[in-house]
Amino acid sequence: MTSTSRPGAGRPGEGRPGEADPILSVRGLVSGYDGSRVLHDVDLDLPEGGVLALLGRNGVGKSTLVSTVMGLVRPMKGSITVAGQEVAGARPDRIARLGVGLVPQGRRVFAPLTLAEHLDIADRAGRKGDWTKDRVLELLPRLGERLKNRGDQLSGGEQQMLAIARALLTNPTVLLLDEPSDGLAPSVVHQVADVVHEVCNAGMSVLIVEQNLRLALSVADRVVVMQKGAVRWDVPVDEFRRDRAKAEELLGI
Ligand SMILES: Nc1ncnc2c1ncn2[C@@H]1O[C@H](COP(=O)(O)OP(=O)(O)OP(=O)(O)O)[C@@H](O)[C@H]1O
Numbered sequence: 067m068t069s070t071s072r073p074g075a076g077r078p079g080e081g082r083p084g085e086a087d088p089i090l091s092v093r094g095l096v097s098g099y100d101g102s103r104v105l106h107d108v109d110l111d112l113p114e115g116g117v118l119a120l121l122g123r124n125g126v127g128k129s130t131l132v133s134t135v136m137g138l139v140r141p142m143k144g145s146i147t148v149a150g151q152e153v154a155g156a157r158p159d160r161i162a163r164l165g166v167g168l169v170p171q172g173r174r175v176f177a178p179l180t181l182a183e184h185l186d187i188a189d190r191a192g193r194k195g196d197w198t199k200d201r202v203l204e205l206l207p208r209l210g211e212r213l214k215n216r217g218d219q220l221s222g223g224e225q226q227m228l229a230i231a232r233a234l235l236t237n238p239t240v241l242l243l244d245e246p247s248d249g250l251a252p253s254v255v256h257q258v259a260d261v262v263h264e265v266c267n268a269g270m271s272v273l274i275v276e277q278n279l280r281l282a283l284s285v286a287d288r289v290v291v292m293q294k295g296a297v298r299w300d301v302p303v304d305e306f307r308r309d310r311a312k313a314e315e316l317l318g319i
Pocket residue numbers: 099104122123124125126127128129130131
């Protein structure tokens with residue numbers, strides 16, 4: 067397979083030769099808003115236990131892809147499988163029950179609710195599993211000190227950790243992170259990287275959309291670069307690092 071080839075041989079969930087079946091597989095995905103297309107025939111595989119960084123300039127369709135996988139945007143065409151089950155066009159609650167968790171862009175923390183209330187809601191609504199409130203607070207101890215604080219009393223970093231905690235409480239097997247470092251201080255960006263490493267060590271698979279290239283490359287084992295709603299480059303992270311000129315051309319850096 068060459069560096070420019072796309073994953074799999076066409077069938078959803080087929081993956082690359084010699085690799086385990088991907089936990090998340092996208093084939094021929096067309097999606098967008100009000101009939102206008104943003105994604106054009108997107109293919110992508112997230113190997114089980116892997117971290118895939120989805121990169122691209124502003125507006126290329128990264129969030130649209132994540133939202134379509136989560137069921138928040140309805141696809142016009144194509145296939146999305148999670149652990150082999152077709153989910154394209156399914157409702158977000160069904161996709162969440164199948165084990166997909168989303169940390170949305172902008173965090174979506176509710177100003178009047180306390181941190182504890184946010185966690186309770188996620189805990190009650192989500193799948194049951196190893197990620198209990200105790201375990202999440204062990205991973206993110208700062209949140210334990212802020213349980214009584216309202217959403218609008220939390221710093222940007224605390225809000226981001228809360229958004230991650232909320233997703234973990236739904237016990238996902240696939241975690242989608244949409245620009246988790248956006249607007250955060252460098253020390254908090256490090257914490258985001260640590261959390262990604264920890265959840266991967268615990269067996270989760272992660273798809274991370276990130277503008278912070280250093281963060282993306284520090285956690286990813288594979289990189290997908292999008293341009294104008296299509297996948298232009300899908301390579302192991304080492305290959306991405308080796309071809310600086312191509313990375314610069316595609317990302318405009
Ligand atoms: N809710 C929406 N309704 C209509 N158009 C949208 C909506 N959300 C995004 N778009 C459009 O879809 C295109 C892709 O946007 P998207 O947010 O997916 O890109 P992105 O790569 O995630 O960019 P960014 O890094 O800026 O978040 C853009 O042209 C954007 O204006």
